[in-house]
Amino acid sequence: MTYTASYLAVAVFFLLGLALPVVALTAGRFLRPDKPSAEKSISYESGVDPTGDSWVQFNVRYYLFALLFVVFDVETVFLYPWAVVYDALRADMGLFVLGEMLFFVFFLVIGLAYAWKKKVLEWT
Amino acid sequence: MHAMTFIGPVILLGVVLGFVTMAILFERKVIGWMQGRHGPNRVGPWGVLQSVADVLKLLLKEDIIPHQADRPLFKWAPIIAFVPAFAVLAVIPYTPTVYFADIGVGLLYYIAISSITTIGVLAGGWASNNKYALLGAMRSAAQMISYEIPLVMAVIGVIMSVGSLNLMTIVEAQKNLWFILPQFIGFAVFFVASLAELNRTPFDLPEAESELVAGYHVEYTGFRFAFFMLAEYVYVFAMAGLTTVLYLGGWNPLFGMTFIPPIIWFVFKFSLIVFSLFWIRATLPRIRIDQLMQLGWKVLLPLALANIFLSAILKEIPWIGQFY
């Protein structure tokens, strides 16, 4: 299967995934009732009238997890090509290829340990 | 350009929708049996049409958008969540002949595209302008990103062994031995992380009906709600397929039983994974959010990292090295 044909298939999957909800929701418009009332469109808050603003400020810990996620996601971007060429480079330059990744991961593990020690990984 | 490029995905979409309706029925049946109940048995013989009836009911439900909601985003969010769920299916090979896109970076494609769903969930929770919804969405997003890391790291052992990200090549490399045996730590981490990515019990905190009502889709009704649920079950299909491909040898037969066609083997292994998901749901209680985050970062991530270097070291040992 060629490169172009494969990505054409990927494009078809995207378009089909987009088409299904669009078609279903449009078709549903002719089937479902539409009787809006003021009570119906109140935000749900366990049956009580909603108080205050819903778009509240969140605790900083969410942001820290997102940051850890980005850092480790970038790490995977290096780990994947490394894993793909591991055997080829192992034959070519010996265990140096393992050593360089150990070195790379070591620094990130220090980062993780630091976050662990600073109680960033707790959820309290 | 081949006609199958267009017809194939449409057929798969039909198969997936059929799978989702049956999977929901079986989930309820299986959990019912495990709890000494019958499960749904009223609609159609043996309750077969229960999910079909549920879908029709959702289609006929009124579409309510809260007046405080952010209307355009509220409408788009279920679509943002659903499109990647279906798009990831493009790279999963079912048999040597039944596959849709054979791309060099297939595995990374799956991981990258599936991460878009988190945006849909966050957008849905935020656009609802509801406290429960936003809290549920934020928790859900925090959970999904935390478990994505161990999930992707666990697979690296497999990639090192195969030397490719192409899922067809990964299946072919398992002709003699499935990766579940040599990569058992990787498989365990992958399986636990995939449960969390799928928001399934014991990691169904985003829904946590006892504390968050329903999580990020509290305000959603009718078919918009259905698309969030559909996305979740399409991911069950995709993740079961990916686990089969990565660790259970895809379509490869066991003990050389080649008289059973490859597609049957694939479906068999696939069903086994789906059944385990239901089984776990009936068995385990939901864990707390602090336990959830600690499990991801303090247990699974170090284990996944250790697995990479363990695989590299085991490669060096004579005789054992041939399996890695």
Next chain:
Amino acid sequence: MVVTGESIAFFVLSMMAIGGGMMMISATKVVHMVLSLAFSLLSIAGIYVLLHAEFLAVVQVLIYTGAISILMLFGIMLTKHHVTEEDDQSPRRWHPFLSFLGVGALFAIIMGVIYQTPFANNEEVTQSYSLEALGKAVFKQYVIPFELTSILLLVALVGAVILAKKEADS
């Protein structure tokens, strides 16, 4: 110019990328801005696919659409995000003119550079973009920059933890 499937795809994807950018500028709610940006970055990944750089494309989706957007959304949730961006009421007559001048100058410079760059006419060997070739280049030729990346990531991580902890304590 011959109209091929590839050029149509390029046209559509670049329209999507530019459209995402324009939506981002015209949006008034900051969450909408981030989502438009994510859409724009996703379309750029599509352009990478057209250039046969499939690894770069999936990394673009993984890092930019999947991770950086989430980071920005989480960052927004830290702020008072219900406030929509208000139009500046004070009239600044020179503002549009100066912006136009700035954008025009940037456009002229970019076009100048594009037209002056000698592009090799011969067909590129797309095999050289493969993941294997990339891996060999990074882990054999460019080992030092690769290791430095990890130190950079460590510094970013530690710095963020210090800043956020200070924020949480005060």
